[in-house]
Amino acid sequence: MTRHRGRGIASINYPIGMNLGGDPSQALVHSNPSGKFTVALSSIDLGQGMKSVTRQICAETLGVPVEDVYVDTADSDTGPHCMGSFASRGTHRVGNAVMAAAREARGVMMEAAAEELEVNAADLETDGRGNIHVKGAPHRSISTKDVAIAAQFKQGKTIAGRGIFLVPLSNVDPETGEMSPATCYAHACLVAEVEVDDETGEVTMIRMDSAYELGRALNPRLVEQQLVGGAWMGVSHALYETPEPYYPDPIHGPRDFVEYVMPGPGDVCPHDIAVLERPAPDGPFGAKGPGEMCANPVLPAVANAIFNAVGVRIDDLPITPEKVLRAIKAEGGARPQARR
Amino acid sequence: MAKTALQFRHNSSDVAIFVDGGTNLLVALRELIGDMTPKFGCGQGGCGTCSVLIDGELHLSCLTLAETVAGRSVETLDSLKQGPNLHPLQRAFAENFAAQCGYCTPGMLMAAKALLDRNPSPSRAEVVEAISGNICRCTGYEPIINAILAASGDRASA
Numbered sequence: 001m002t003r004h005r006g007r008g009i010a011s012i013n014y015p016i017g018m019n020l021g022g023d024p025s026q027a028l029v030h031s032n033p034s035g036k037f038t039v040a041l042s043s044i045d046l047g048q049g050m051k052s053v054t055r056q057i058c059a060e061t062l063g064v065p066v067e068d069v070y071v072d073t074a075d076s077d078t079g080p081h082c083m084g085s086f087a088s089r090g091t092h093r094v095g096n097a098v099m100a101a102a103r104e105a106r107g108v109m110m111e112a113a114a115e116e117l118e119v120n121a122a123d124l125e126t127d128g129r130g131n132i133h134v135k136g137a138p139h140r141s142i143s144t145k146d147v148a149i150a151a152q153f154k155q156g157k158t159i160a161g162r163g164i165f166l167v168p169l170s171n172v173d174p175e176t177g178e179m180s181p182a183t184c185y186a187h188a189c190l191v192a193e194v195e196v197d198d199e200t201g202e203v204t205m206i207r208m209d210s211a212y213e214l215g216r217a218l219n220p221r222l223v224e225q226q227l228v229g230g231a232w233m234g235v236s237h238a239l240y241e242t243p244e245p246y247y248p249d250p251i252h253g254p255r256d257f258v259e260y261v262m263p264g265p266g267d268v269c270p271h272d273i274a275v276l277e278r279p280a281p282d283g284p285f286g287a288k289g290p291g292e293m294c295a296n297p298v299l300p301a302v303a304n305a306i307f308n309a310v311g312v313r314i315d316d317l318p319i320t321p322e323k324v325l326r327a328i329k330a331e332g333g334a335r336p337q338a339r340r
Numbered sequence: 341m342a343k344t345a346l347q348f349r350h351n352s353s354d355v356a357i358f359v360d361g362g363t364n365l366l367v368a369l370r371e372l373i374g375d376m377t378p379k380f381g382c383g384q385g386g387c388g389t390c391s392v393l394i395d396g397e398l399h400l401s402c403l404t405l406a407e408t409v410a411g412r413s414v415e416t417l418d419s420l421k422q423g424p425n426l427h428p429l430q431r432a433f434a435e436n437f438a439a440q441c442g443y444c445t446p447g448m449l450m451a452a453k454a455l456l457d458r459n460p461s462p463s464r465a466e467v468v469e470a471i472s473g474n475i476c477r478c479t480g481y482e483p484i485i486n487a488i489l490a491a492s493g494d495r496a497s498a
């Protein structure tokens with residue numbers, strides 16, 4: 001029995017969002033009499049932090065503290081329409097819609113403040129701490145709360161905004177086959193190091209090193225948590241998980257978490273991540289979003305690392321010990337490739 | 341089927357309920373007592389999110405017959421928070437971004453509490469061992485391991 005080390009690399013070019021009949025998301029922003037703002041969405045936060053990110057985007061655009069913004073993801077019956085949380089589209093599509101809605105609401109808020117301060121709205125600015133004042137004259141100031149109250153009870157104005165962000169459907173050119181399915185792309189490169197046991201076929205992750213280019217990281221800690229966790233979804237797809245291990249034959253499908261295998265805390269390995277920020281021209285504050293890309297480069301990198309370790313090329317996922325052993329047998333034994 | 345009267349300690353209060361024979365502790369806690377903090381994941385003891393402490397020991401409530409806890413003390417995640425104050429483990433989980441979708445978190449916290457109650461300064465390997473019965477799909481475990489080590493106040497490594 002020998003354990004063979006191998007290293008594999010993969011680079012990916014990842015489109016943000018999708019192209020099935022156009023890709024829109026909507027958002028509504030309104031102020032409450034307390035001077036706080038509500039963002040209404042039907043987009044769902046699956047735990048990766050879209051609520052936090054849209055809250056930041058709204059607060060930054062309005063010019064108010066992040067504490068003054070509440071994001072209500074409600075549901076698809078009562079919220080403005082969203083295509084959904086998938087295809088890594090949340091930050092980019094929903095973020096842009098929130099930004100548009102917040103911009104419109106800010107316009108009304110500044111008009112209402114201008115009326116209270118008896119100045120021109122163009123001469124006003126927000127201080128980001130909940131006040132609006134005359135440029136160059138901070139003492140000529142009114143709080144966003146007082147503006148909200150004046151707008152509601154005195155001026156009869158709704159401090160509110162509507163936003164939509166649409167990436168229109170891109171049809172395939174029948175002559176050339178060309179299309180533009182996405183407006184921006186994120187990028188990643190990942191190096192996986194594995195150890196393959198040529199007697200059991202087991203693959204152990206030794207370490208990962210990666211670089212992700214995902215536009216501006218609006219919330220670096222949330223980006224990090226997605227990249228750290230998402231890489232293990234990738235490992236899981238590469239090595240463990242499948243509902244149909246003998247697809248297309250449905251036999252031997254897993255019935256529990258003993259048979260539907262996932263990595264446990266003892267399987268994780270060190271992972272060094274570099275985040276590169278190259279703002280996207282059409283992203284909210286330059287953001288693209290990490291999303292599914294967290295997992296994608298891991299699969300080919302692991303497959304390549306296994307080839308590097310024992311010289312077998314497996315293109316059928318997940319790469320189970322059984323497949324590794326059968327392939328090694330077919331090759332007449334492990335054939336470690338040159339260390340890379 | 342005849343119901344059985346069952347009394348036990350649930351967090352800081354004594355409870356008395358009537359259970360059907362064969363009712364598991366998870367169902368008793370969630371449906372009869374209304375404590376929704378232990379989650380139903382697989383119902384087969386494979387995921388760990390239903391973990392509770394029985395007399396201080398970690399157990400899978402989905403595989404525990406409710407009747408077996410008669411006269412014993414059952415602690416759930418609901419016991420950790422003291423009013424508005426988070427438990428140090430909960431704070432560490434928040435600070436270390438140890439939850440995303442959050443479905444495994446109740447079980448992770450109870451497994452971590454069971455560990456720290458018997459071993460206040462565990463090594464990294466001991467933390468990994470302690471949560472090895474709990475599956476997390478989002479975090480890649482690393483932030484959870486770091487959170488438990490941070491809460492232990494002793495960052496000694498294996």
